[in-house]
Protein backbone atom coordinates (compact mmCIF):
# COMPACT_ATOMS: atom_id res chain seq x y z
CA UNK A 1 0.00 0.00 0.00
CA UNK A 2 1.17 3.51 -0.79
CA UNK A 3 2.04 5.71 2.18
CA UNK A 4 3.18 9.30 2.20
CA UNK A 5 6.18 10.19 4.34
CA UNK A 6 5.45 11.79 7.66
CA UNK A 7 7.00 15.12 8.58
CA UNK A 8 7.16 16.72 11.99
CA UNK A 9 8.04 20.06 13.61
CA UNK A 10 6.25 23.24 12.60
CA UNK A 11 4.87 23.57 9.06
CA UNK A 12 7.44 26.31 8.45
CA UNK A 13 10.36 24.10 9.37
CA UNK A 14 9.43 20.67 8.10
CA UNK A 15 11.74 17.88 9.12
CA UNK A 16 11.82 14.68 7.14
CA UNK A 17 11.49 11.76 9.55
CA UNK A 18 12.07 8.69 7.45
CA UNK A 19 14.59 9.61 4.75
CA UNK A 20 16.43 12.93 5.07
CA UNK A 21 18.22 12.55 1.71
CA UNK A 22 15.13 12.32 -0.45
CA UNK A 23 14.32 15.97 -1.17
CA UNK A 24 11.50 16.25 -3.69
CA UNK A 25 12.62 17.92 -6.87
CA UNK A 26 10.30 20.63 -8.10
CA UNK A 27 10.36 19.53 -11.73
CA UNK A 28 6.81 18.52 -12.30
CA UNK A 29 4.01 19.31 -14.66
CA UNK A 30 1.67 21.46 -12.65
CA UNK A 31 0.80 25.15 -12.35
CA UNK A 32 3.89 27.24 -11.55
CA UNK A 33 1.91 29.31 -9.04
CA UNK A 34 -1.61 30.10 -7.84
CA UNK A 35 -1.77 33.26 -10.02
CA UNK A 36 -1.73 31.07 -13.16
CA UNK A 37 -4.88 29.36 -11.87
CA UNK A 38 -6.51 32.67 -10.87
CA UNK A 39 -6.08 33.90 -14.41
CA UNK A 40 -7.27 30.64 -16.02
CA UNK A 41 -10.26 30.57 -13.67
CA UNK A 42 -11.37 34.06 -14.56
CA UNK A 43 -10.67 33.65 -18.29
CA UNK A 44 -12.54 30.39 -18.63
CA UNK A 45 -15.30 30.70 -16.04
CA UNK A 46 -14.21 28.54 -13.11
CA UNK A 47 -14.06 31.19 -10.38
CA UNK A 48 -14.77 34.94 -10.34
CA UNK A 49 -14.11 37.55 -7.65
CA UNK A 50 -17.37 38.02 -5.71
CA UNK A 51 -19.14 41.40 -5.66
CA UNK A 52 -16.70 42.42 -8.38
CA UNK A 53 -18.84 45.24 -9.80
CA UNK A 54 -18.83 46.84 -6.33
CA UNK A 55 -15.10 46.51 -5.81
CA UNK A 56 -15.09 42.95 -4.53
CA UNK A 57 -15.13 41.63 -0.99
CA UNK A 58 -11.53 40.67 -0.36
CA UNK A 59 -11.78 36.98 0.20
CA UNK A 60 -15.06 36.04 -1.45
CA UNK A 61 -15.29 34.15 -4.70
CA UNK A 62 -18.13 33.04 -6.98
CA UNK A 63 -18.01 29.78 -8.88
CA UNK A 64 -18.88 30.06 -12.57
CA UNK A 65 -20.42 27.47 -14.88
CA UNK A 66 -17.29 25.30 -14.94
CA UNK A 67 -16.32 25.90 -11.31
CA UNK A 68 -19.66 24.77 -9.97
CA UNK A 69 -19.46 21.59 -12.09
CA UNK A 70 -15.94 20.83 -10.87
CA UNK A 71 -16.91 21.46 -7.24
CA UNK A 72 -20.01 19.25 -7.62
CA UNK A 73 -17.92 16.48 -9.18
CA UNK A 74 -15.41 16.65 -6.30
CA UNK A 75 -18.21 16.47 -3.73
CA UNK A 76 -19.94 13.61 -5.57
CA UNK A 77 -16.69 11.70 -5.79
CA UNK A 78 -16.13 12.07 -2.01
CA UNK A 79 -19.74 11.12 -1.23
CA UNK A 80 -19.73 8.13 -3.57
CA UNK A 81 -16.43 6.85 -2.20
CA UNK A 82 -17.48 7.15 1.45
CA UNK A 83 -21.25 6.79 1.60
CA UNK A 84 -22.02 4.51 -1.37
CA UNK A 85 -18.94 2.36 -1.89
CA UNK A 86 -18.48 1.55 1.81
CA UNK A 87 -21.06 -0.07 4.04
CA UNK A 88 -20.28 1.75 7.27
CA UNK A 89 -21.07 5.43 6.62
CA UNK A 90 -24.32 7.39 6.73
CA UNK A 91 -24.93 10.84 5.27
CA UNK A 92 -26.26 13.94 7.05
CA UNK A 93 -27.09 17.56 6.26
CA UNK A 94 -27.36 19.59 9.46
CA UNK A 95 -28.18 23.27 9.94
CA UNK A 96 -25.68 26.06 9.47
CA UNK A 97 -27.27 27.98 12.35
CA UNK A 98 -27.54 25.98 15.55
CA UNK A 99 -28.39 26.76 19.16
CA UNK A 100 -25.60 28.87 20.65
CA UNK A 101 -25.14 26.20 23.34
CA UNK A 102 -23.65 23.90 20.69
CA UNK A 103 -20.74 26.34 20.37
CA UNK A 104 -20.51 26.83 24.11
CA UNK A 105 -20.08 23.14 24.88
CA UNK A 106 -17.95 22.38 21.82
CA UNK A 107 -15.46 24.91 23.18
CA UNK A 108 -15.67 27.22 20.16
CA UNK A 109 -16.87 30.22 22.16
CA UNK A 110 -13.78 30.17 24.32
CA UNK A 111 -11.08 28.55 22.19
CA UNK A 112 -11.84 29.02 18.47
CA UNK A 113 -9.48 31.90 17.95
CA UNK A 114 -6.33 32.84 16.10
CA UNK A 115 -3.43 35.00 17.35
CA UNK A 116 -3.87 38.49 15.91
CA UNK A 117 -1.11 41.10 15.56
CA UNK A 118 -1.34 44.70 14.37
CA UNK A 119 1.43 46.54 12.57
CA UNK A 120 1.98 50.04 13.96
CA UNK A 121 3.71 51.10 10.72
CA UNK A 122 1.28 49.98 7.99
CA UNK A 123 -1.82 49.62 10.23
CA UNK A 124 -2.25 46.12 8.80
CA UNK A 125 -3.75 43.30 10.85
CA UNK A 126 -2.29 39.83 10.47
CA UNK A 127 -2.51 36.29 11.79
CA UNK A 128 0.68 35.80 13.75
CA UNK A 129 1.18 32.16 12.74
CA UNK A 130 0.66 32.87 9.01
CA UNK A 131 2.91 35.90 8.54
CA UNK A 132 4.93 34.07 5.90
CA UNK A 133 1.85 34.00 3.63
CA UNK A 134 1.29 37.78 3.66
CA UNK A 135 3.31 40.54 2.00
CA UNK A 136 4.16 43.65 3.99
CA UNK A 137 2.15 46.41 2.22
CA UNK A 138 4.98 48.92 2.83
CA UNK A 139 7.63 46.63 1.45
CA UNK A 140 5.91 44.41 -1.10
CA UNK A 141 8.86 42.05 -1.40
CA UNK A 142 8.97 41.24 2.33
CA UNK A 143 6.66 39.05 4.39
CA UNK A 144 4.47 40.89 6.89
CA UNK A 145 6.52 41.29 10.05
CA UNK A 146 9.74 40.72 8.13
CA UNK A 147 10.20 44.16 6.53
CA UNK A 148 12.46 46.92 7.83
CA UNK A 149 9.49 49.12 8.70
CA UNK A 150 7.35 46.41 10.30
CA UNK A 151 6.45 47.07 13.92
CA UNK A 152 4.14 44.37 15.25
CA UNK A 153 2.15 44.46 18.48
CA UNK A 154 1.98 41.53 20.89
CA UNK A 155 -0.45 38.84 19.72
CA UNK A 156 -3.98 38.71 21.11
CA UNK A 157 -6.67 36.09 20.57
CA UNK A 158 -9.41 36.83 18.02
CA UNK A 159 -12.51 34.61 17.90
CA UNK A 160 -13.19 33.50 14.32
CA UNK A 161 -16.91 32.82 14.57
CA UNK A 162 -19.30 35.08 12.67
CA UNK A 163 -21.94 36.36 15.07
CA UNK A 164 -25.56 36.70 14.08
CA UNK A 165 -28.90 37.14 15.83
CA UNK A 166 -32.00 34.97 15.70
CA UNK A 167 -35.46 36.44 15.24
CA UNK A 168 -36.65 40.04 15.49
CA UNK A 169 -34.39 41.56 18.11
CA UNK A 170 -35.01 44.89 19.82
CA UNK A 171 -31.35 45.76 20.22
CA UNK A 172 -28.59 44.84 17.85
CA UNK A 173 -26.32 43.15 20.41
CA UNK A 174 -29.05 41.35 22.37
CA UNK A 175 -27.04 38.49 23.95
CA UNK A 176 -30.12 36.29 24.32
CA UNK A 177 -30.63 36.26 20.54
CA UNK A 178 -26.95 35.71 19.75
CA UNK A 179 -25.73 32.74 17.77
CA UNK A 180 -23.12 31.99 15.12
CA UNK A 181 -22.71 30.80 11.56
CA UNK A 182 -21.09 27.38 11.98
CA UNK A 183 -17.30 27.43 11.74
CA UNK A 184 -17.19 23.68 11.00
CA UNK A 185 -19.73 21.08 9.95
CA UNK A 186 -18.51 18.55 12.54
CA UNK A 187 -20.59 19.74 15.51
CA UNK A 188 -23.81 19.15 13.54
CA UNK A 189 -22.74 15.51 13.31
CA UNK A 190 -21.95 15.09 17.02
CA UNK A 191 -25.25 16.53 18.19
CA UNK A 192 -27.07 14.16 15.79
CA UNK A 193 -25.11 11.09 16.88
CA UNK A 194 -28.02 9.52 18.79
CA UNK A 195 -30.53 10.37 16.02
CA UNK A 196 -28.44 8.64 13.36
CA UNK A 197 -27.51 5.73 15.61
CA UNK A 198 -31.12 5.01 16.56
CA UNK A 199 -32.64 5.45 13.12
CA UNK A 200 -29.96 3.58 11.17
CA UNK A 201 -29.51 0.86 13.83
CA UNK A 202 -25.75 1.04 13.34
CA UNK A 203 -23.13 -0.72 15.44
CA UNK A 204 -19.61 0.57 16.01
CA UNK A 205 -17.53 1.32 14.07
CA UNK A 206 -19.46 3.58 11.72
CA UNK A 207 -19.21 7.06 10.30
CA UNK A 208 -21.41 10.05 9.50
CA UNK A 209 -20.47 12.16 6.49
CA UNK A 210 -21.51 15.71 5.76
CA UNK A 211 -20.73 18.32 3.13
CA UNK A 212 -21.61 21.96 3.67
CA UNK A 213 -20.64 25.57 4.06
CA UNK A 214 -18.64 26.80 7.03
CA UNK A 215 -17.76 30.34 7.99
CA UNK A 216 -14.68 31.74 9.71
CA UNK A 217 -13.88 35.39 10.13
CA UNK A 218 -10.27 34.72 9.09
CA UNK A 219 -7.78 37.41 10.07
CA UNK A 220 -5.76 37.06 6.90
CA UNK A 221 -7.75 35.41 4.15
CA UNK A 222 -5.99 35.13 0.82
CA UNK A 223 -4.18 33.06 -1.76
CA UNK A 224 -7.31 32.95 -3.94
CA UNK A 225 -9.71 30.24 -2.72
CA UNK A 226 -7.14 28.71 -0.35
CA UNK A 227 -8.28 30.70 2.67
CA UNK A 228 -11.64 32.43 2.56
CA UNK A 229 -14.21 33.47 5.14
CA UNK A 230 -16.96 31.38 3.57
CA UNK A 231 -15.95 27.94 2.36
CA UNK A 232 -17.21 24.40 2.02
CA UNK A 233 -16.11 21.40 4.03
CA UNK A 234 -16.37 17.65 3.53
CA UNK A 235 -16.17 16.18 7.00
CA UNK A 236 -16.69 12.66 8.21
CA UNK A 237 -16.83 11.60 11.84
CA UNK A 238 -15.95 7.94 12.28
CA UNK A 239 -17.08 6.55 15.65
CA UNK A 240 -15.24 3.58 17.09
CA UNK A 241 -14.30 1.78 20.28
CA UNK A 242 -11.54 3.69 22.15
CA UNK A 243 -9.11 0.76 21.87
CA UNK A 244 -9.46 0.74 18.04
CA UNK A 245 -8.95 4.48 17.54
CA UNK A 246 -5.17 4.50 16.95
CA UNK A 247 -5.39 1.82 14.24
CA UNK A 248 -8.46 3.29 12.55
CA UNK A 249 -6.91 6.76 12.57
CA UNK A 250 -3.91 5.47 10.63
CA UNK A 251 -6.19 3.62 8.21
CA UNK A 252 -8.01 6.85 7.36
CA UNK A 253 -4.71 8.70 6.87
CA UNK A 254 -3.65 6.03 4.37
CA UNK A 255 -7.06 5.94 2.69
CA UNK A 256 -7.20 9.70 2.09
CA UNK A 257 -3.61 9.81 0.85
CA UNK A 258 -4.62 7.28 -1.77
CA UNK A 259 -7.93 8.96 -2.54
CA UNK A 260 -6.21 12.23 -3.45
CA UNK A 261 -3.99 10.34 -5.86
CA UNK A 262 -6.97 8.56 -7.34
CA UNK A 263 -8.27 12.04 -8.18
CA UNK A 264 -5.11 12.60 -10.20
CA UNK A 265 -3.02 14.58 -7.70
CA UNK A 266 0.59 13.53 -8.04
CA UNK A 267 2.34 11.89 -5.10
CA UNK A 268 5.24 14.38 -5.37
CA UNK A 269 2.88 17.23 -4.48
CA UNK A 270 1.42 15.60 -1.38
CA UNK A 271 2.94 14.90 1.98
CA UNK A 272 1.89 14.15 5.51
CA UNK A 273 2.55 16.42 8.43
CA UNK A 274 2.37 15.25 12.03
CA UNK A 275 1.14 18.03 14.34
CA UNK A 276 3.36 18.55 17.35
CA UNK A 277 1.96 18.35 20.89
CA UNK A 278 1.91 22.19 21.06
CA UNK A 279 -0.11 22.48 17.86
CA UNK A 280 -2.76 19.89 18.72
CA UNK A 281 -6.29 21.16 19.36
CA UNK A 282 -7.34 20.73 22.99
CA UNK A 283 -9.55 17.75 22.14
CA UNK A 284 -7.13 15.90 19.86
CA UNK A 285 -4.85 13.01 20.75
CA UNK A 286 -3.12 12.97 17.36
CA UNK A 287 -3.64 14.97 14.16
CA UNK A 288 -1.99 14.39 10.82
CA UNK A 289 -2.46 16.94 8.04
CA UNK A 290 -2.20 16.09 4.39
CA UNK A 291 -0.31 18.94 2.75
CA UNK A 292 -0.32 19.98 -0.88
CA UNK A 293 2.41 21.95 -2.65
CA UNK A 294 0.28 25.08 -3.09
CA UNK A 295 3.31 27.39 -3.49
CA UNK A 296 5.79 25.70 -5.87
CA UNK A 297 7.32 29.08 -6.74
CA UNK A 298 8.76 29.60 -3.25
CA UNK A 299 12.53 29.14 -3.08
CA UNK A 300 12.60 27.24 0.16
CA UNK A 301 11.12 23.81 -0.38
CA UNK A 302 9.57 23.62 3.10
CA UNK A 303 7.60 26.83 2.51
CA UNK A 304 5.90 25.42 -0.58
CA UNK A 305 3.44 23.34 1.41
CA UNK A 306 0.19 24.02 3.21
CA UNK A 307 -2.75 22.07 4.59
CA UNK A 308 -5.18 20.37 2.24
CA UNK A 309 -6.96 18.42 4.95
CA UNK A 310 -6.60 17.39 8.59
CA UNK A 311 -7.23 13.93 10.06
CA UNK A 312 -7.71 14.07 13.82
CA UNK A 313 -8.26 11.58 16.57
CA UNK A 314 -10.72 13.71 18.59
CA UNK A 315 -11.03 11.09 21.36
CA UNK A 316 -14.41 11.00 23.13
CA UNK A 317 -14.35 14.73 23.81
CA UNK A 318 -17.24 15.77 21.55
CA UNK A 319 -19.80 13.13 22.50
CA UNK A 320 -19.00 13.61 26.17
CA UNK A 321 -19.15 17.36 26.13
CA UNK A 322 -22.60 17.41 24.46
CA UNK A 323 -24.02 14.79 26.84
CA UNK A 324 -26.15 15.48 29.86
CA UNK A 325 -23.80 13.01 31.52
CA UNK A 326 -21.25 12.38 32.89
CA UNK A 327 -21.55 13.67 36.40
CA UNK A 328 -18.61 14.51 38.62
CA UNK A 329 -19.27 14.68 42.37
CA UNK A 330 -22.99 14.56 41.63
CA UNK A 331 -22.79 17.65 39.38
CA UNK A 332 -23.71 17.50 35.70
CA UNK A 333 -20.92 18.78 33.46
CA UNK A 334 -23.46 19.87 30.87
CA UNK A 335 -26.68 20.97 32.59
CA UNK A 336 -28.20 22.14 29.28
CA UNK A 337 -28.14 18.98 27.15
CA UNK A 338 -31.13 16.65 27.29
CA UNK A 339 -29.37 13.65 25.74
CA UNK A 340 -26.74 11.17 26.77
CA UNK A 341 -24.59 10.46 23.71
CA UNK A 342 -22.95 7.33 25.08
CA UNK A 343 -23.15 4.00 23.26
CA UNK A 344 -24.42 0.70 24.60
CA UNK A 345 -22.69 -2.39 23.29
CA UNK A 346 -25.27 -5.21 23.26
CA UNK A 347 -22.64 -7.92 22.97
CA UNK A 348 -20.51 -6.89 25.94
CA UNK A 349 -23.28 -5.08 27.87
CA UNK A 350 -20.93 -2.10 28.26
CA UNK A 351 -21.85 1.58 28.01
CA UNK A 352 -19.14 4.02 26.93
CA UNK A 353 -18.40 7.12 24.85
CA UNK A 354 -17.02 6.19 21.41
CA UNK A 355 -13.83 7.79 20.13
CA UNK A 356 -14.07 9.84 16.92
CA UNK A 357 -11.69 9.92 13.97
CA UNK A 358 -12.29 12.98 11.83
CA UNK A 359 -11.02 13.30 8.26
CA UNK A 360 -11.86 16.94 7.39
CA UNK A 361 -11.21 18.34 3.93
CA UNK A 362 -12.03 21.64 2.25
CA UNK A 363 -13.85 21.50 -1.09
CA UNK A 364 -12.32 24.78 -2.23
CA UNK A 365 -8.75 23.91 -1.27
CA UNK A 366 -9.11 20.56 -2.98
CA UNK A 367 -10.51 22.24 -6.08
CA UNK A 368 -7.49 24.55 -6.11
CA UNK A 369 -5.09 21.63 -5.66
CA UNK A 370 -6.79 19.72 -8.48
CA UNK A 371 -6.64 22.72 -10.82
CA UNK A 372 -2.96 23.29 -10.00
CA UNK A 373 -2.00 19.66 -10.35
CA UNK A 374 -3.83 19.08 -13.63
CA UNK A 375 -2.43 22.24 -15.25
CA UNK A 376 0.06 21.45 -18.03
CA UNK A 377 1.44 23.29 -21.00
CA UNK A 378 2.27 21.79 -24.39
CA UNK A 379 3.64 23.31 -27.58
CA UNK A 380 1.88 22.47 -30.82
CA UNK A 381 3.54 21.95 -34.22
CA UNK A 382 3.23 25.68 -34.95
CA UNK A 383 5.25 26.43 -31.81
CA UNK A 384 2.22 27.83 -29.95
CA UNK A 385 1.88 27.23 -26.23
CA UNK A 386 -1.31 25.40 -25.30
CA UNK A 387 -2.72 24.90 -21.83
CA UNK A 388 -4.13 21.45 -21.16
CA UNK A 389 -6.00 20.77 -17.97
CA UNK A 390 -5.48 17.06 -17.45
CA UNK A 391 -8.44 16.54 -15.17
CA UNK A 392 -9.54 13.00 -14.37
CA UNK A 393 -12.61 12.40 -16.60
CA UNK A 394 -14.70 11.85 -13.46
CA UNK A 395 -13.94 15.43 -12.36
CA UNK A 396 -14.02 17.20 -15.72
CA UNK A 397 -16.86 19.78 -15.85
CA UNK A 398 -17.63 18.76 -19.45
CA UNK A 399 -17.01 15.20 -20.60
CA UNK A 400 -17.44 15.72 -24.33
CA UNK A 401 -17.72 18.68 -26.70
CA UNK A 402 -19.45 18.13 -30.04
CA UNK A 403 -18.02 20.45 -32.70
CA UNK A 404 -19.15 20.99 -36.32
CA UNK A 405 -16.25 21.36 -38.75
CA UNK A 406 -18.29 23.79 -40.87
CA UNK A 407 -20.87 25.87 -39.09
CA UNK A 408 -22.29 27.21 -42.37
CA UNK A 409 -23.34 23.73 -43.47
CA UNK A 410 -26.83 23.10 -41.97
CA UNK A 411 -26.61 19.28 -42.28
CA UNK A 412 -23.34 19.20 -40.31
CA UNK A 413 -24.70 21.55 -37.65
CA UNK A 414 -27.91 19.51 -37.35
CA UNK A 415 -26.00 16.25 -37.01
CA UNK A 416 -23.68 17.73 -34.35
CA UNK A 417 -26.58 19.17 -32.34
CA UNK A 418 -28.42 15.87 -32.57
CA UNK A 419 -25.34 13.98 -31.35
CA UNK A 420 -25.02 16.33 -28.38
CA UNK A 421 -28.65 15.59 -27.47
CA UNK A 422 -28.09 11.85 -27.73
CA UNK A 423 -24.99 11.97 -25.50
CA UNK A 424 -26.35 14.36 -22.88
CA UNK A 425 -28.41 11.95 -20.76
CA UNK A 426 -25.34 9.74 -20.31
CA UNK A 427 -22.64 12.38 -19.86
CA UNK A 428 -22.23 16.15 -19.66
CA UNK A 429 -21.98 17.20 -23.31
CA UNK A 430 -21.87 20.60 -24.99
CA UNK A 431 -22.18 21.83 -28.56
CA UNK A 432 -19.85 24.65 -29.65
CA UNK A 433 -19.53 26.37 -33.02
CA UNK A 434 -18.14 29.72 -31.91
CA UNK A 435 -14.77 29.44 -33.65
CA UNK A 436 -12.53 27.55 -36.01
CA UNK A 437 -11.79 23.93 -35.09
CA UNK A 438 -8.26 24.71 -33.79
CA UNK A 439 -9.61 27.36 -31.46
CA UNK A 440 -12.43 25.11 -30.28
CA UNK A 441 -10.00 22.28 -29.49
CA UNK A 442 -7.73 24.69 -27.59
CA UNK A 443 -10.64 25.99 -25.54
CA UNK A 444 -11.74 22.48 -24.57
CA UNK A 445 -8.16 21.47 -23.70
CA UNK A 446 -7.88 24.47 -21.41
CA UNK A 447 -11.02 23.55 -19.44
CA UNK A 448 -10.15 19.88 -19.21
CA UNK A 449 -12.73 18.31 -21.54
CA UNK A 450 -11.43 14.76 -22.12
CA UNK A 451 -12.92 14.32 -25.59
CA UNK A 452 -13.96 16.41 -28.59
CA UNK A 453 -16.21 14.88 -31.23
CA UNK A 454 -15.98 16.51 -34.64
CA UNK A 455 -18.67 16.20 -37.28
CA UNK A 456 -17.29 16.81 -40.79
CA UNK A 457 -18.43 16.51 -44.41
CA UNK A 458 -17.59 12.81 -44.48
CA UNK A 459 -19.74 12.20 -41.42
CA UNK A 460 -22.80 12.88 -43.56
CA UNK A 461 -21.72 10.03 -45.84
CA UNK A 462 -20.19 7.43 -43.53
CA UNK A 463 -22.15 8.09 -40.29
CA UNK A 464 -18.87 8.34 -38.39
CA UNK A 465 -17.18 11.12 -36.41
CA UNK A 466 -13.68 12.00 -35.28
CA UNK A 467 -12.98 11.63 -31.58
CA UNK A 468 -9.98 13.63 -30.34
CA UNK A 469 -8.19 12.77 -27.10
CA UNK A 470 -7.33 15.82 -24.93
CA UNK A 471 -4.06 14.46 -23.56
CA UNK A 472 -2.51 12.90 -26.66
CA UNK A 473 -4.33 14.91 -29.33
CA UNK A 474 -4.73 11.55 -31.11
CA UNK A 475 -7.79 11.25 -33.34
CA UNK A 476 -9.91 8.20 -34.02
CA UNK A 477 -12.82 7.64 -36.40
CA UNK A 478 -15.83 6.15 -34.61
CA UNK A 479 -19.22 5.05 -35.95
CA UNK A 480 -22.05 7.21 -34.61
CA UNK A 481 -23.92 4.11 -33.46
CA UNK A 482 -20.93 3.10 -31.30
CA UNK A 483 -20.05 6.57 -30.03
CA UNK A 484 -21.89 6.59 -26.70
CA UNK A 485 -20.52 3.21 -25.66
CA UNK A 486 -17.00 4.13 -26.85
CA UNK A 487 -17.01 7.36 -24.81
CA UNK A 488 -18.52 5.66 -21.75
CA UNK A 489 -15.69 3.15 -21.75
CA UNK A 490 -12.95 5.75 -22.27
CA UNK A 491 -14.42 7.99 -19.56
CA UNK A 492 -14.38 5.08 -17.13
Ligand code: ATP
Pocket residue numbers: 184216218225226227228229230231232233307308309310360361362363364365366
Ligand atom coordinates in the same frame (compact mmCIF):
# COMPACT_ATOMS: atom_id res chain seq x y z
P1 ATP B 1 -5.75 26.25 8.67
O1 ATP B 1 -4.66 25.77 9.62
O2 ATP B 1 -5.30 26.34 7.24
O3 ATP B 1 -6.46 27.48 9.14
P2 ATP B 1 -7.49 24.40 9.96
O4 ATP B 1 -6.50 23.40 10.50
O5 ATP B 1 -8.05 25.40 10.89
O6 ATP B 1 -6.87 25.12 8.65
P3 ATP B 1 -9.63 22.56 9.87
O7 ATP B 1 -10.38 23.17 10.98
O8 ATP B 1 -8.89 21.28 10.15
O9 ATP B 1 -8.65 23.63 9.23
O10 ATP B 1 -10.63 22.37 8.66
C1 ATP B 1 -10.56 21.27 7.77
C2 ATP B 1 -10.30 21.74 6.35
O11 ATP B 1 -11.21 22.79 5.97
C3 ATP B 1 -8.92 22.35 6.11
O12 ATP B 1 -7.95 21.35 5.95
C4 ATP B 1 -9.15 23.13 4.84
O13 ATP B 1 -9.13 22.29 3.70
C5 ATP B 1 -10.57 23.64 5.03
N1 ATP B 1 -10.52 25.02 5.53
C6 ATP B 1 -10.38 25.42 6.81
N2 ATP B 1 -10.39 26.77 6.89
C7 ATP B 1 -10.56 27.22 5.62
C8 ATP B 1 -10.66 28.52 5.04
N3 ATP B 1 -10.64 29.61 5.78
N4 ATP B 1 -10.82 28.62 3.70
C9 ATP B 1 -10.87 27.51 2.93
N5 ATP B 1 -10.79 26.27 3.42
C10 ATP B 1 -10.63 26.10 4.75
